[in-house]
Amino acid sequence: MTKNKHQGHYCKVCGEYKSNESFTGKGHKNHICKKCAKLSKEDRERMMNGDFEEDADLFEDIELPFDEDDGEYQSSDAVYYDGYLGFVGLDRLSPQPYEAKRYNKLKDAERTLFRGIVQNLIIEFWENKRLIPDGGEVNQIMNTAIKHFKEEVSFTVKNDKDLRRIVQLMVVPTINKQLRRENKKKEEG
Secondary structure (H helix, E strand, C coil): CCCCCCCCEECCCCCCEECHHHCCHHHHHHCCCHHHHCCCHHHHHHHHHCHHHCCHHHHCCCCCCCCCCCCCCCCCCCEEEECCCEEEEHHHCCCCCCEEECHHHCCHHHHHHHHHHHHHHHHHHHHHHCCCCCHHHHHHHHHHHHHHHHHHCCEEECCCHHHHHHHHHHHHHHHHHHHHHHHHHHHHC
């Protein structure tokens, strides 16, 4: 039986496996990709310790894939005027089917958003059960993340083997960061 080898190199800051081209010469040795190397030393430390979730300013410059000012009707009795149909209640319009994109085709901001959702779900699972999720639980986390992602943006991510592999690879680094954060709180407290 052959051992599955990871393609590329692991970045210890963002916790991803990236291609060889994503690292500089020193980045290979230090396990820091070009994108994370651009961050300040303090921000890299915070990401490695898992403190970035509380600091919204770290990801301030990332453009979200949707417009925050794009208002949605909150009321179920909202009305839309169509020239052909006349006044139609928005809740009665048939929803458009969501476009499904592969994870590899997502923009960086969309990937960051999806990874953040998955990390939050993994941490929530860890805090509730104190177990590392296995295959079925990882699938459950992935399906929940897809559902939350679909609510945030106007499309969904395809549930395929590449996405399952990516979510599975995120489990251990996310739990390790959470453990470091917990140990740091114990030392301080």
